Amino acid sequence: MPTSSSAYAAFAALLASSANPVSPAELHGLLLGRSCAGAGFDVEPWLVDAAELLGGAPQDNVRQALIGLQEMVKGELAGDEVTLVLLLPSDDAPLKERAAALGQWCQGFLGGFGLTAGDQALSAEAMEVLQDLSAIAQVQNALEDSEDGESDYMEVMEYLRVAPLLLFSECAKPVVPAAKPSLH
Numbered sequence: 001m002p003t004s005s006s007a008y009a010a011f012a013a014l015l016a017s018s019a020n021p022v023s024p025a026e027l028h029g030l031l032l033g034r035s036c037a038g039a040g041f042d043v044e045p046w047l048v049d050a051a052e053l054l055g056g057a058p059q060d061n062v063r064q065a066l067i068g069l070q071e072m073v074k075g076e077l078a079g080d081e082v083t084l085v086l087l088l089p090s091d092d093a094p095l096k097e098r099a100a101a102l103g104q105w106c107q108g109f110l111g112g113f114g115l116t117a118g119d120q121a122l123s124a125e126a127m128e129v130l131q132d133l134s135a136i137a138q139v140q141n142a143l144e145d146s147e148d149g150e151s152d153y154m155e156v157m158e159y160l161r162v163a164p165l166l167l168f169s170e171c172a173k174p175v176v177p178a179a180k181p182s183l184h
Contacts, residue, residue: 008087008101011065018059025101027053027066028087029108031073036109036168037116041074043067049115053108077168084161095149099139102156106137109164117171126170129163136160 011024030053031046039045050066051057058066069087076084088101110133122130136156 006090008089011069011087014062014065018062020054020058020062022053023101023104024087025089025105026108028069028073029105029110030112031066031069031108032084032164033109033112033114034116035073035077035112036164036172037113038172039112039116040172041070041078043070046070049112053111077165077172082165084164086157086160088157095153098153102153102160103137103139105160106133109133110137113167120171123170126167129166132159132163 008024011027015022015024015027027050030049034046034049035041039049047058047063047066054062057063072085076082086105088105089098091098110130113130139156
């Protein structure tokens with residue numbers, strides 16, 4: 001069974017081979033941010049936003065990976081059991097690398113959320129989540145390679161698996177399942 005860490009490594013290799021200097025974490029954050037802000041799950045607008053971050057239209061293999069990433073996020077947010085898997089380096093990567101990717105993820109999320117949400121009014125809780133994400137994006141170099149640093153990283157990861165769901169429930173319109181044809 002593939003893990004998110006192998007997905008991260010594979011996506012990073014794909015982006016590097018296509019000369020895209022963007023991290024998978026930042027792309028995933030962008031996608032999740034725009035999805036939580038109510039962008040919906042249409043493929044073309046997502047590809048336009050991704051192309052903006054990538055600095056041009058993605059090559060076919062990257063395009064397919066972006067579509068697959070969106071399908072994964074749609075399944076996570078619109079499924080019966082809402083759980084998020086963050087696209088970040090594996091736990092055996094150096095803490096500094098994981099913390100940097102976490103910061104990139106938060107930056108991508110904030111960019112995607114802001115791009116989509118615009119100036120819509122948000123609750124105090126939603127504003128607090130956005131402020132937390134902004135603070136986490138800045139902390140990436142502050143984590144020390146120690147037990148405390150690992151513990152702090154894990155706490156932040158747990159928070160990031162839950163916090164975006166508050167924004168999604170507040171801002172996104174529910175996904176309506178496709179109507180099943182009736183048999184008359």
